[in-house]
Amino acid sequence: MPSAPQSFRPFPENRMLHDLELIQVGKTYEDGTVAVADFDLSVEKGEFVAFLGPSGCGKTTTLRMIAGFETITHGDILIKGRNVSELPPERRPTSMIFQNYALFPHMNVRQNVEYGLAVRGIGKAERRQRAGRILEKLGLSALADKRADRLSGGQRQRIALARGLVVEPDILLLDEPLGALDANLRRVIQNELKLLQKELGITFVFVTHAQSEALGLSDRVVVMSNGKVEQISAPRELYTRPATPFVAGFIGANAIFEGVAASGASGGRCRLDTAFGPMEGTGDGEGLAGRGAIIAVPADALDVHPAGWQGAGPLNHVAGTVLSREVVGHIGHLQIALPGRRPVAVEAHVDKFETLAAGPGDAVVLSWAPERSSVIAA
Numbered sequence: 001m002p003s004a005p006q007s008f009r010p011f012p013e014n015r016m017l018h019d020l021e022l023i024q025v026g027k028t029y030e031d032g033t034v035a036v037a038d039f040d041l042s043v044e045k046g047e048f049v050a051f052l053g054p055s056g057c058g059k060t061t062t063l064r065m066i067a068g069f070e071t072i073t074h075g076d077i078l079i080k081g082r083n084v085s086e087l088p089p090e091r092r093p094t095s096m097i098f099q100n101y102a103l104f105p106h107m108n109v110r111q112n113v114e115y116g117l118a119v120r121g122i123g124k125a126e127r128r129q130r131a132g133r134i135l136e137k138l139g140l141s142a143l144a145d146k147r148a149d150r151l152s153g154g155q156r157q158r159i160a161l162a163r164g165l166v167v168e169p170d171i172l173l174l175d176e177p178l179g180a181l182d183a184n185l186r187r188v189i190q191n192e193l194k195l196l197q198k199e200l201g202i203t204f205v206f207v208t209h210a211q212s213e214a215l216g217l218s219d220r221v222v223v224m225s226n227g228k229v230e231q232i233s234a235p236r237e238l239y240t241r242p243a244t245p246f247v248a249g250f251i252g253a254n255a256i257f258e259g260v261a262a263s264g265a266s267g268g269r270c271r272l273d274t275a276f277g278p279m280e281g282t283g284d285g286e287g288l289a290g291r292g293a294i295i296a297v298p299a300d301a302l303d304v305h306p307a308g309w310q311g312a313g314p315l316n317h318v319a320g321t322v323l324s325r326e327v328v329g330h331i332g333h334l335q336i337a338l339p340g341r342r343p344v345a346v347e348a349h350v351d352k353f354e355t356l357a358a359g360p361g362d363a364v365v366l367s368w369a370p371e372r373s374s375v376i377a378a
């Protein structure tokens with residue numbers, strides 16, 4: 001018997017209603033490129049979610065599939081419980097803001113903002129009223145009659161935002177919206193964006209390859225690599241509890257040691273045999289026993305001691321040599337050379353750092369508390 005079209009697949013009645021759900025969403029382009037595979041995500045109303053990952057990992061493709069600018073190869077996209085997989089962009093309750101803003105250069109600001117309403121068939125009087133309201137809200141009324149090509153970068157960005165919001169979407173999709181701005185303006189608009197999002201209570205899905213932006217702005221971050229979701233977590237958890245080797249290498253500055261998980265550990269701890277001796281961190285000790293694994297230690301979890309320090313025994317105890325020492329603002333940075341591998345980074349508040357006499361060339365010992373590190377399947 002032929003199977004039913006995917007968009008008519010029945011869903012259980014009692015599922016919790018989310019603003020946005022991606023269920024096993026995938027995209028293979030005509031040339032065979034698998035841009036996105038088996039993407040699962042549920043977003044609550046009013047959440048700020050960022051897609052973060054290296055160039056080419058499938059962030060934009062996913063955003064475009066949610067907006068309806070790209071067809072999906074398999075899976076379903078639901079907005080407020082309704083399957084929108086087959087709907088054209090203008091019939092979805094979404095708005096998308098593009099990196100280049102896509103403003104019409106010869107139209108004035110008001111016409112640009114009204115454009116999205118015109119596409120949706122809204123009459124002239126209402127268009128005028130709604131555009132006026134959103135321009136006022138964003139403090140842009142004075143620019144209403146100015147041509148879009150005579151605006152500054154920051155003004156353009158705000159107009160693009162006004163154009164996205166004027167249609168009162170359930171979900172605002174933002175594709176690297178701050179990428180074209182200089183660092184200072186970027187920070188200002190980041191703050192505005194965050195405040196506006198909280199005030200309006202609209203769900204934001206934001207694509208970026210800038211880690212600080214994703215981690216600073218969003219409630220949850222979806223880390224992607226090679227078309228796959230690696231981890232979906234609150235920003236802090238990505239630092240403290242990376243779930244995959246990719247995330248451990250991509251987020252923050254972790255020292256990563258490879259080894260084989262020893263058997264016998266339990267209670268949320270995992271012991272790892274490594275070339276630098278036994279190590280222990282948070283992890284599924286029973287599930288990982290006997291398997292190849294890594295331990296990830298955040299740079300600010302590493303303690304530095306003078307050579308010869310014995311501490312609490314051989315566990316989480318690594319001898320090295322200081323390569324460099326630098327203080328930036330209130331944070332001190334050390335690079336520590338270890339035999340046969342890449343150096344590791346250590347970060348500490350400058351107060352702690354100043355008491356440490358070690359400089360380049362000095363032998364030191366690194367240690368860390370097991371609960372500050374994570375053991376992950378390799």
Ligand SMILES: Nc1ncnc2c1ncn2[C@@H]1O[C@H](COP(=O)(O)OP(=O)(O)OP(=O)(O)O)[C@@H](O)[C@H]1O
Nearest residue numbers: 029031033035054055056057058059060061062209
């Ligand atoms: N129209 C297309 N046809 C074929 N392959 C495509 C097409 N558009 C994108 N791709 C490929 O799909 C993959 C994902 O691309 P996508 O633009 O979604 O990545 P991204 O994470 O947004 O990257 P960036 O940060 O550089 O914008 C890449 O390998 C890209 O080359």
